[in-house]
Amino acid sequence: MVENFDTNVTDRVRAAVENTKRLAPGHWRSTLEQRCGLTVKGRKQGSFYELEMPEIEREVLQARWYLYDHPGIMKGCVGTFAKISGKLGIIALEELSPDTQFVTIDAHDREPGFCELLLNGPPVLQQTARHTTLILGPNEESKEGEEIVWTFHPGDPILPTETFTKKDVLKKGQCFSRDEAMAIGFKYAKMV
Secondary structure, eight states, X not given: OOOOOOHHHHHHHHHHHHHHHHHOHHHHHHHHHHHTTOSBTTBOOSSBOSSOHHHHHHHHHHSOOEEOOOTTSOTTOEEEEESOOEEOXXXXXXXXXXXXXXXXXXXXXXXXXXXXXXXXXXXOOOOEESXXXXXXXXXXXXXXXXXXXXEEEESOOOOGGGTEEETTTOOXXXXXXXXXXXXXXXXXXXXX
């Protein structure tokens, strides 16, 4: 990461947050809920911050944002990063032993028809990321194509195709070993 601070990047992120709140308020709220760990009854799943929703929003709006060129950023999107630390809630399958078990769950932010992997077993110690990635992209519902926040999370970006697959391949609740999951095409799984 190269820290070339540019007020235009920070202003761009702030404008995208306001656009998201105006054009896609449900998306903004669900992203904040997910990032404070409120999407799973009583359990934090995926990457999160040890903050409440208003505090997370305040951190995002007050941070100094930098452009972030990374292979995990989808074409057509703009990556940014800031020094906001949080807990990593995703793990590379190759880091785990072959007998590690996973279960498929509904992908939280995809249209119906997608599954993700969740580590099925004892919790893994979550590491702290020292930065946050925030992805900007066009609002597909807007005629003007106004830029909104697609997502933000602690740590580096990961291409969506490496974390989920279509349900016509899998069904919710199926269990797999690490090697079986990798053979399907998964590279990462969420942790609880």
